[in-house]
Amino acid sequence: MERLGIVGLANSGKSSLFNALTGGSAAVAAHPFSTTESTQGIARVADSRLDQLAVMSSSRKVVPATVEFVDIAGLVAGSSSGEGLGNRFLAGIREVDALCMVLRSFEDDNVVGGNDPLEDLTVLELELVLADAATVDNQVDKRRKAARSDKSLQGEVDALERAKTVLDSAVPIYRSDLSVEERAALRPFFLLTNKPVLAVVNLGEDQLAESETITKPVVEHLGGHGETLGVSVALEAEAAMLDPDERLELLEGLGLGEGALARVTRAAYHLLGRRTFFTTGDKESRAWTFRAGARAPECAGVIHSDLQRGFIRAEVIHWDELLGIGSWNKAKEAGKLRVEGKDYEVRDGDVLEIRFNV
Ligand SMILES: Nc1nc2c(ncn2[C@@H]2O[C@H](COP(=O)(O)OP(=O)(O)OP(=O)(O)O)[C@@H](O)[C@H]2O)c(=O)[nH]1
Numbered sequence: 316m317e318r319l320g321i322v323g324l325a326n327s328g329k330s331s332l333f334n335a336l337t338g339g340s341a342a343v344a345a346h347p348f349s350t351t352e353s354t355q356g357i358a359r360v361a362d363s364r365l366d367q368l369a370v371m372s373s374s375r376k377v378v379p380a381t382v383e384f385v386d387i388a389g390l391v392a393g394s395s396s397g398e399g400l401g402n403r404f405l406a407g408i409r410e411v412d413a414l415c416m417v418l419r420s421f422e423d424d425n426v427v428g429g430n431d432p433l434e435d436l437t438v439l440e441l442e443l444v445l446a447d448a449a450t451v452d453n454q455v456d457k458r459r460k461a462a463r464s465d466k467s468l469q470g471e472v473d474a475l476e477r478a479k480t481v482l483d484s485a486v487p488i489y490r491s492d493l494s495v496e497e498r499a500a501l502r503p504f505f506l507l508t509n510k511p512v513l514a515v516v517n518l519g520e521d522q523l524a525e526s527e528t529i530t531k532p533v534v535e536h537l538g539g540h541g542e543t544l545g546v547s548v549a550l551e552a553e554a555a556m557l558d559p560d561e562r563l564e565l566l567e568g569l570g571l572g573e574g575a576l577a578r579v580t581r582a583a584y585h586l587l588g589r590r591t592f593f594t595t596g597d598k599e600s601r602a603w604t605f606r607a608g609a610r611a612p613e614c615a616g617v618i619h620s621d622l623q624r625g626f627i628r629a630e631v632i633h634w635d636e637l638l639g640i641g642s643w644n645k646a647k648e649a650g651k652l653r654v655e656g657k658d659y660e661v662r663d664g665d666v667l668e669i670r671f672n673v
């Protein structure tokens with residue numbers, strides 16, 4: 316299963332965010348390096364489409380999609396050469412598939428550390444880039460030699476050389492102009508910056524109104540290579556402890572709508588290339604996860620392997636059209652359910668019923 320690693324400088328609020336997202340209980344403390352071991356957790360992906368389908372079908376059970384997060388040890392300048400918990404955070408990052416970078420903006424005299432999110436990002440990137448540059452330097456000569464007798468390795472060598480140029484100019488791979496193919500060729504080397512990123516700027520409760528101004532330098536620095544969200548982690552963590560009704564009241568009262576955690580999980584889900592289709596009925600409404608581009612039988616297999624093996628066809632309607640009609644049966648009677656075969660590429664937001672025979 317693919318996972319998103321929560322990374323950042325010590326005391327930026329990583330464990331607080333992790334706990335709020337997953338309902339976990341990772342250690343949170345005002346001293347740096349309170350996290351020493353990685354902790355895994357699962358967050359539910361809030362999806363109003365699912366909630367609306369469940370109401371429509373009077374479903375007795377609602378099952379959301381999920382996304383997996385890992386809380387990783389914090390980093391300080393010099394981590395790539397072993398400062399702080401250097402190796403621990405590097406190993407933690409190597410094992411995840413995408414990065415959620417927590418950048419501190421909140422001010423608190425009792426919590427050691429700066430509060431300039433762009434500064435956090437710059438330090439973080441530099442450590443990751445230095446670690447990657449060392450990996451590439453270590454590999455490039457070896458791979459060049461190997462490519463002399465095996466021409467099929469030339470693509471890998473070219474990609475490593477391109478990566479070296481990028482990293483030597485202090486740019487992480489995710490902010491580079493390397494092509495999708497080059498980035499794929501670098502996969503065997505497990506580079507830390509060859510992963511998609513999402514930035515969470517951890518705002519103080521008193522900074523909510525200035526969220527856009529505070530996050531702007533980070534948005535500009537990432538330049539379209541990653542999404543940036545301003546989140547008051549402490550506030551959202553507090554809200555996450557409340558009953559759903561109270562939570563909504565608190566967040567809406569502050570103009571935060573459904574809250575920023577829902578946006579973080581959704582962004583994380585998309586960053587991992589995940590898409591959702593639904594099934595709905597009186598028993599349950601459920602969000603199922605598939606990879607962008609998957610066809611109907613593969614999606615049927617997400618529900619159960621029998622449905623893939625014995626796949627005959629899928630009855631399909633997009634969620635908003637179904638909601639407009641009001642029920643699955645009405646949609647069927649009105650001839651609005653499309654019959655799709657093995658080659659159908661399922662779209663995000665499709666509602667499916669699989670016909671199968673085993
Ligand atoms: N005022 C304020 N304090 C926060 C906020 N988020 C986290 N903190 C505090 O900052 C301290 C560090 O939070 P953690 O969640 O442990 O940070 P971390 O990034 O996991 O830290 P390490 O694991 O040590 O690297 C704790 O005392 C938190 O209560 C925030 O949004 N506002």
Ligand SMILES: [Mg+2]
Nearest residue numbers: 329330349350
């Ligand atoms: Mg921590």
